[in-house]
Structures are given as C-alpha cells and as structure tokens.
Amino acid sequence: MIKELRVEHWKSFDQAALYIDPLTIVIGTNASGKSNLLEALVFLQRIGSGATVDQAINGNNLLPALRGGSESLCRRPAHEFSLEVVIGATEQEDYIYRIQVRTDGAHVDLIDETLTALVYGASDGEVRKKRLIWTEPAPVGAASASPEGFPVKHYVVAAIDSGMPWKLPIKKGLVTGSILPFELIFADAQEAAVLNVVLDDLKQIFVFDPIPSRMRDYAKLSDRLQEDGSNIAGVLAALDKERRTAVEQSLTNHLKSLPERDITRVWTELIGVFENDAMLYCEEGWSGAVGQTIDTRTMSDGTLRYLAIVTAMLVRPAGSLLVIEDVDNGLHPSRAGLLIEMLRTLGKERGIDVIVTTHNPALLDAAGVRMLPFITVAHRDGATGASRLTQLEDIAQLPKLMAGGSLGQLATAGRIEAALEADGT
Numbered sequence: 001m002i003k004e005l006r007v008e009h010w011k012s013f014d015q016a017a018l019y020i021d022p023l024t025i026v027i028g029t030n031a032s033g034k035s036n037l038l039e040a041l042v043f044l045q046r047i048g049s050g051a052t053v054d055q056a057i058n059g060n061n062l063l064p065a066l067r068g069g070s071e072s073l074c075r076r077p078a079h080e081f082s083l084e085v086v087i088g089a090t091e092q093e094d095y096i097y098r099i100q101v102r103t104d105g106a107h108v109d110l111i112d113e114t115l116t117a118l119v120y121g122a123s124d125g126e127v128r129k130k131r132l133i134w135t136e137p138a139p140v141g142a143a144s145a146s147p148e149g150f151p152v153k154h155y156v157v158a159a160i161d162s163g164m165p166w167k168l169p170i171k172k173g174l175v176t177g178s179i180l181p182f183e184l185i186f187a188d189a190q191e192a193a194v195l196n197v198v199l200d201d202l203k204q205i206f207v208f209d210p211i212p213s214r215m216r217d218y219a220k221l222s223d224r225l226q227e228d229g230s231n232i233a234g235v236l237a238a239l240d241k242e243r244r245t246a247v248e249q250s251l252t253n254h255l256k257s258l259p260e261r262d263i264t265r266v267w268t269e270l271i272g273v274f275e276n277d278a279m280l281y282c283e284e285g286w287s288g289a290v291g292q293t294i295d296t297r298t299m300s301d302g303t304l305r306y307l308a309i310v311t312a313m314l315v316r317p318a319g320s321l322l323v324i325e326d327v328d329n330g331l332h333p334s335r336a337g338l339l340i341e342m343l344r345t346l347g348k349e350r351g352i353d354v355i356v357t358t359h360n361p362a363l364l365d366a367a368g369v370r371m372l373p374f375i376t377v378a379h380r381d382g383a384t385g386a387s388r389l390t391q392l393e394d395i396a397q398l399p400k401l402m403a404g405g406s407l408g409q410l411a412t413a414g415r416i417e418a419a420l421e422a423d424g425t
Helices: 034-048 053-058 180-186 189-203 232-237 241-255 301-315 333-350 361-367 369-374 398-403 407-412 415-423
Strands: 002-008 015-019 023-027 080-088 093-104 107-119 128-136 152-158 165-171 205-208 262-271 277-285 292-295 321-324 353-358 375-380 387-391
Touching (some): 002 034, 015 023, 015 387, 023 333, 023 369, 034 080, 034 189, 034 353, 034 387, 080 107, 080 189, 093 189, 189 205, 232 262, 232 277, 241 262, 241 333, 301 333, 333 353, 361 407, 369 375, 375 415, 407 415
Parallel strands (some): 023 353, 205 321, 321 353
Antiparallel strands (some): 002 015, 002 080, 080 093, 107 128, 152 165, 277 292
C-alpha cells in the first residue's frame, strides 16, 4: 500500500511530503493546498490505469480535466513537476515510483520515469537502493534516430533476476503514458510481480466525492462504484446474495445512530421488468411506532453522503486508498465522532487506508489527542506563498496550544496557522 506521497513544483507546492497512515486527516484553511494535494493522487491513479499524461491532465470523453488543465500544473517559474510515491511491498522491500512531466502551455510531455526498490535488512543496517526502471537520454547523433527518423528516448530496464540492464528504444514524442503497463507485457514472473504491486496500488487510489443530488434516482447494476456515488444502489444490488446480505446489515448497523430516528433496516431492490436497475431503501421509525419506509429520493443530503462513504468502505477492494475531500460535509457536528470511529473500524477490518480533508472543528475534537500523529496541516509559506505540509505533532508550540483549548477550538481561532508562522515552517 502507498506509504508516502511526495510532490515537487505541483500546483501551489514547491516540495512537500504526505505520510499516509490507516486514517490520515489533512486540515488547513481555504486555498492552503488540500485540493491540489488530492489532485496529485487523481493524476497518479489515472496514469496507473493506463491513461496518457495528456488524458490524465486534460481529460477525455470519460475523464474530467484536472482543475486549470495543463497550464496550471506547475508552480511558476518551473515548467516541470514530479510526483513520487513510496509503496510498501514486504518487510524487506519497498518501491519508489516517480514520474516527471514537462508542461509548455497546452503541451505536456513525460520526460522521466523511475522505479526503485528499497531493500532493508542488510547486516550493516544500511538501506540499499536498486534501480529497476529508469530513463536515459538517447545518444547524440545518427544513432539517436529510429529508421522512421524519429528521435529516440531509451527506457532502461534492469532485469531483476540477473541485474543486467537492457534498453528499449522509444520514439520521443510517442511516449505519452507510463511505461509500466507496457513493460508488464514483456516481464518475466519475478518482474511482473513487482510491476503488478506498483500498478495495483496506483489503480486502487479512489478519490471519492459523493454528490447527493446524483444519488436520488434509480441506478444501473454495476460492479464498479462511481466517483460521485451515484450508483451505490446498483453496486449493492449486483453483489452476490450472501455478500449483499452482509453488506446491507453492516450499512444498517453503521447508519443506526446517524438520524434522530432509528434505522432498523437498509436494503436494495431490483426495479423494472428486466431488473437491470436498483433502488436503495431504509426503514426508520420512533421507538414503539410503526416503521416508515423511505428511499433515496427523500433522504437528507447528509444521510446520503454518509451512506455513500460507508458503502465505499464496504465494497472497495482490500488494499485500496480511499480519499474523501470535506468528508463531513452535510453531517451534523454531533455525529463527527460516529464518522471517525466508522472510518477507523471499517478501514482496519477491510484493509483500506483513508485520507480525508476537513474544515470542521467538531471532527477535530472527535479525533482527539490519539489522532495527533495522523493529522497533517496544509498551509502557505508566509514569504513565498508556496503550499506546505506539516504534521501537527511537529509544531513546536503544540503542547502550549493544547493547554489552551481543544483541536477544534485552536483551528477555529486560527492559532494552528499562527503557530506555524511563528515557527517559520
């Protein structure tokens, strides 16, 4: 699973690193860089899924463009950005995947891509690096041209078993996406195992933005959850009977305490003559009163968002990285603790890591002191304006601040940002 994200010259960032834990909370004021950080993960997911660099940035008929398109990707005056992830493989080995892209107006070009193994457990305690895939400039002169006359860029691939590198000539200008899926075709079993670990972790990044207005209609049966949550009923109804029953029971259990009324049951039903569509229902009622059945058309926005988030936690594959911006949007402050506990519990049960952003002081108070090591603050450098990331526990004045109020109170009063400015971080 992904353990760390590093960005360089990406949008509002010069250089920054986000350490990823089972539950990572990113806080910060408006325009501090939180959304820019999450878009880096969107880009990496698209690259790992086979999109070209241009498609990952500017979109196509299936993908929306990143905000601002290619012209807003680099923090000026830079014209190149790089993104890097550290991927946990085994106790003895991690992988570092790095991609570097140059932007020139509307034109984008993948200029460098590397995959490195970090090998632990040496007798001297040293962490050893082993290059697996890297780029190398083509030789100068006639040899740098292919028979068709195109300049050539070489990808150099080190054979994992023998350590002997070989060169794959790639025509410059035609290298528009990651070499990893291409190389997988020619890899032997050992190489394929490494490449699959990296590609799977990139593909399993899921940036989720449930939109209640899109969740109120019938949904087609599907085995893939949409990024806006619009088809949760279709995904649930498409599960096999045994798993569907278990998931619906878990949904019921996690939804019980959300509204003022008791939720006694959550379920989906197939709709239509051909039963290709589904609707989600729940039964609610006061103690001692007759239950009332409602569907998604009459549920509140907060209930629908919470329902979608729980569904994502239950149906995403183990090993996924689930990313949710403004996770508590539409949720009453008194339910913030319920949300935090659900994310922690289901994440641990299902082997899913979660990154969330929030502005809500109630959620920070619900997180409490035990979550201090897992809260990162996005903020702007007072001198340069660049976005930065600082782990909350690394703020020098934090003990003094905590003596004067809860995390939510400190965030509301702007004292966290003031402490960061005083620290010069």
